[in-house]
Amino acid sequence: MKSELPHEMGKTKEIGSVRQPGLPPVIEPGHTFESITDKISSIVLTRKTPWGWFVGFGITFLLTLMLLYTIGYLLVVGVGIWGVNIPVGWGFDILNFVWWIGIGHAGTLISAILLLLRQKWRTSINRFAEAMTLFAVACAGLYPALHTGRPWFDYWLLPYPNTMGLWPQFRSPLVWDVFAISTYGTVSLLFWFVGLIPDLATLRDRSQSRLGRIIYGILAMGWRGSAKHWHRYETAYLLLAGLATPLVVSVHTVVSFDFAVGIVPGWHATIFPPYFVAGAIYSGFAMVMTLAIPIRAVYKLEDFITMRHLENMAKIMLVTGLIVAYGYMMEAFMAWYSVNPYERYMILNRMQGPYAPLYWALILCNVLIPQVLWFKRVRTNVPALFVIALVVNVGMWLERFVIVVVSLHRDFLPSSWDMYIPTLFDWSTFVGTIGLFLALLFLFIRFLPMISIFEMRTILPQAEVRELVDYIED
Numbered sequence: 001m002k003s004e005l006p007h008e009m010g011k012t013k014e015i016g017s018v019r020q021p022g023l024p025p026v027i028e029p030g031h032t033f034e035s036i037t038d039k040i041s042s043i044v045l046t047r048k049t050p051w052g053w054f055v056g057f058g059i060t061f062l063l064t065l066m067l068l069y070t071i072g073y074l075l076v077v078g079v080g081i082w083g084v085n086i087p088v089g090w091g092f093d094i095l096n097f098v099w100w101i102g103i104g105h106a107g108t109l110i111s112a113i114l115l116l117l118r119q120k121w122r123t124s125i126n127r128f129a130e131a132m133t134l135f136a137v138a139c140a141g142l143y144p145a146l147h148t149g150r151p152w153f154d155y156w157l158l159p160y161p162n163t164m165g166l167w168p169q170f171r172s173p174l175v176w177d178v179f180a181i182s183t184y185g186t187v188s189l190l191f192w193f194v195g196l197i198p199d200l201a202t203l204r205d206r207s208q209s210r211l212g213r214i215i216y217g218i219l220a221m222g223w224r225g226s227a228k229h230w231h232r233y234e235t236a237y238l239l240l241a242g243l244a245t246p247l248v249v250s251v252h253t254v255v256s257f258d259f260a261v262g263i264v265p266g267w268h269a270t271i272f273p274p275y276f277v278a279g280a281i282y283s284g285f286a287m288v289m290t291l292a293i294p295i296r297a298v299y300k301l302e303d304f305i306t307m308r309h310l311e312n313m314a315k316i317m318l319v320t321g322l323i324v325a326y327g328y329m330m331e332a333f334m335a336w337y338s339v340n341p342y343e344r345y346m347i348l349n350r351m352q353g354p355y356a357p358l359y360w361a362l363i364l365c366n367v368l369i370p371q372v373l374w375f376k377r378v379r380t381n382v383p384a385l386f387v388i389a390l391v392v393n394v395g396m397w398l399e400r401f402v403i404v405v406v407s408l409h410r411d412f413l414p415s416s417w418d419m420y421i422p423t424l425f426d427w428s429t430f431v432g433t434i435g436l437f438l439a440l441l442f443l444f445i446r447f448l449p450m451i452s453i454f455e456m457r458t459i460l461p462q463a464e465v466r467e468l469v470d471y472i473e474d
Contacts, residue, residue: 063435106284107133266407365395
């Protein structure tokens with residue numbers, strides 16, 4: 001009976017533990033506990049590193065060096081090297097901050113919320129989605145620190161006891177960001193590391209080098225796979241998932257308050273919190289798909305990251321994209337309905353002003369092109385999904401540009417109107433953070449299991465049969 005289950009799995013779909021004919025599997029048939037462990041651990045321990053990895057890491061490392069040079073020059077000269085001016089006091093720094101934070105949202109959503117909802121299709125993609133969250137938060141955290149102009153005084157933003165009685169201004173959105181991002185980063189790091197512990201023990205036991213056994217052994221924290229260890233692990237993992245779940249909503253809600261508490265037309269809107277959260281999940285899943293498709297092809301992981309995963313992510317992108325489109329529509333409607341001349345002019349300036357091509361480009365990228373995901377033929381076409389994911393990433397960046405720059409460059413006083421033109425240093429900082437993000441991702445893929453070994457083993461039919469036998473015996 002057991003030998004027939006993998007064969008039947010290719011023709012079934014899961015609803016909890018129930019299988020019905022229909023959807024593609026979450027893991028291709030024919031795998032065993034040993035084959036899963038061998039395939040995932042060999043990428044780190046025994047398989048020869050592809051030459052493409054060295055090329056990719058070399059390019060991203062050079063971009064990271066460019067970022068470090070730009071930051072060093074910024075600290076010496078000042079923020080005047082950026083294109084910020086009056087009235088656009090926030091430029092690339094804040095829009096890229098919001099963009100990176102949005103990208104980090106999908107990792108927490110996939111890991112925490114889908115875990116609590118017992119969605120087994122999360123298993124193949126949650127590990128590198130969690131890593132993506134950490135790297136995106138690291139890139140995002142650079143921008144507020146540098147934007148202050150004197151980052152060596154950024155510790156003033158933290159509430160620490162001091163003789164001068166200096167405390168942060170808690171009504172400042174900058175302080176809100178510090179607490180939101182630090183909390184989000186800490187919980188995400190703990191959630192990611194705790195999930196890694198059983199797999200680190202596997203790498204420790206399988207490593208052929210003494211150095212590998214020492215490093216992975218230290219990181220595994222004495223894991224032996226005993227019943228007590230598993231009980232404590234599952235308790236901690238579930239508690240961290242419960243902590244991380246509200247962060248998906250709260251963090252980007254706090255980021256949206258950076259704008260919503262202002263009186264600038266285009267910012268002062270109560271729709272911003274849900275609109276920003278949906279946009280963050282939208283861009284986050286687009287980035288997960290952008291990374292998953294090449295990784296899947298290069299490392300031959302089509303058995304583990306199946307069409308089931310890609311199609312589900314495409315459906316989530318479609319839903320969140322419709323919420324974002326509703327947000328765009330309500331912005332325009334409320335500008336008309338409010339009969340506020342400043343709000344009306346803000347929308348007209350977006351549609352007809354000097355930045356109008358960017359506005360219509362974001363409508364094309366975020367609203368029109370993703371509508372093709374209604375068709376199953378597109379949702380199951382891997383190259384098409386990759387292109388759509390890239391388009392959405394560009395569109396969500398354009399959305400942040402329109403919200404920040406286009407709302408500021410023409411405010412209440414026409415005499416202060418000005419254009420914002422990013423400088424070479426604006427672009428080098430942004431491209432440099434992309435290089436840092438990808439360089440960290442390359443290192444993660446090389447030295448840590450990008451897919452959870454033990455969680456993949458739990459979704460095999462053999463594991464379900466074993467659970468059923470144990471239940472009957474009990």
